[in-house]
Amino acid sequence: MERIHVASAAEVQEGxxxxxxxxxxxxxxxxxKGRAVAVIDRCPHMGMSMARGTVTEGVLICPWHNSRFDFCTxxxxxxASAFLGMSMPKWTHKAIAMGKPPAPLTVVPVEEVDGQVFVSLR
Structure with missing residues (x-):
């Protein structure tokens, strides 16, 4: 794996x-909780970017269909409980999921050294 510089530690902020x-x-x-974490920016539901999502207490919420992920794991x-960010009734969730089973995000190893953040990629 190759270690790649991606940001200063100050740029990576809680929430x-x-x-x-x-x-x-x-x-x-x-x-x-003070630890820098990283994931591939691709929702496993529809493959769209989650950069407009939110992260609260370590939970990343997809802006498109409200899928929620543990950011650390x-x-x-x-x-898939929403459409374009709007919550939908529970009976619609299977249709929104389009038959796709729940899937995890891909977590990327992160290391902080001397105030800089590095990720390890293949």
């Missing part, structure tokens, strides 16, 4: 998403 590119790959970074916590 905010930082969108960066490394080796042509779009990533989202944030800080959870990538695990799916709630799958």
């Amino acid at each position: 905010r998403l930082l969108s960066v590119q490394a080796k042509g790959q779009k990533l989202l970074l944030s800080r959870v 990538g695990s799916n916590m709630d799958w």
Whole structure:
């Protein structure tokens, strides 16, 4: 794996998403309980960017269909419960999911050294 500089430590903030590119790959970074974390910027539901999403207490929420993910592990916590960010009744969730089963985000290893943030990519 190649270690790539993506940001200064000060740029990666709790409760905010930082969108960066490394080796042509779009990533989202944030800080959870003081630790810098990163995921591939691609919702596993429709493949769209989640850069306009929100992150609260370590949970990343997709802006398109409200899928919720643990930012540190990538695990799916709630799958496709909205349309274009608007909550929908529970009976519609299967239709919104388009038959796709819940899937996790891809987490990227992060390292902080001397006030700089690096990711490891293949």
